[in-house]
Amino acid sequence: MKTAGIILAGGQSRRFGSPKALALWNGKTFVEHAISALAADSTVIISPLPQLDSFGRRVPDLPAYAGMGPLAGILTGMTECEADWYIVMPCDTPRMTRDVIERLLTFAGGMQAVVPVIEGRQQPLIAAYHCSTKAVLEQQLQQGELRMMSFLSRLSVRYVTEADLQAQPEQFMNVNTRIEYTELLNKESAL
Template identity: 45%
Template sequence: MKRVNVILAGGASRRFGEPKAFAKWKGGMFYEQAKKAFGCGETVMISRPEHIKRFLANKERHVFADVPQFRGMGPLAGIYTAMKQTEGETYTVISCDTPLVTRKTMAALEMKLTGNVDAVIPICENRAQPLLAVYHKRVQEVLFDQLAQNKLKMADTLKHLSVCYVQAEDIGAGPEEFVNINTRDDYARLLALIESSHQD
């Protein structure tokens, strides 16, 4: 099955103060760390229109804004856009603001997408994580219907899918992998944590 990697980088980043996709991280940027968690394969960026040139300047080839019909309607629109704009069978999705997610975790989720499973969603500390997940192309119609009805919550959409939920600990994924960096304070704490771990 052809896999398409999808980085969701379309948020407004108001609390962070700058586009989170381009935040500095380990000599690169947040979104580049997400690409490493995919391993190989074609990677698609879903971004805001005003940031597309910056991705292209950084030699990214597949960068799209949300389709006009659903522009600015959140991650559901981002995943739908990726499916609409590319030819794939499975779509591995990572939000750009989770820089600690690993290739091992994403590979384990990809292995679970079998048979009639529409989506593989990890659960960490009793919370589903639909923005670090794997989806089959056949969910595109469901996504369209939800967006057309302005039902934008991922949790509501998942109720219409055949979902394989995976406990993070069962695939060896640590809770830090699912932490979103939303504010500058979150970012500062993350940098301090990494610096501390290097000193230990």
């Protein structure tokens, strides 16, 4: 099974005020934490930011779908890399770890997607998608339908819990605001 990691590092970071991918935690940028967590044969960073070039292979969103949000980033990654399964990872969940992603992949059989449900909330941006979902996603975006829930409703999905993944709910917490970032940094100093 060939896997590819898709790091979503586009978007506006409006609530954060500067590109989240370049925020620092525990001596590494958020994008580096995402790279470390990805257990994949190849990895691509989807972002318009040239500052991310030093961290790995970076490509901007496909022009036809630029500015259309995370689903556009996922389709871009699927177009850039050939793989059986794609692991999607945002750049704002620096506490995610490789062991959790490896366990996620163990559920990738017979379904089109594996999506965590953590404390009852679906986490489709830290999830695995089979290559058969690419055509579904392309058709959906061509229809101008940008909602993640709409994408999931078109797929056969295996939902897995934090217990299945032996994960701590905090590992899935994302940093959207400066307040959330300060909370994260306080945890760092408490280590």
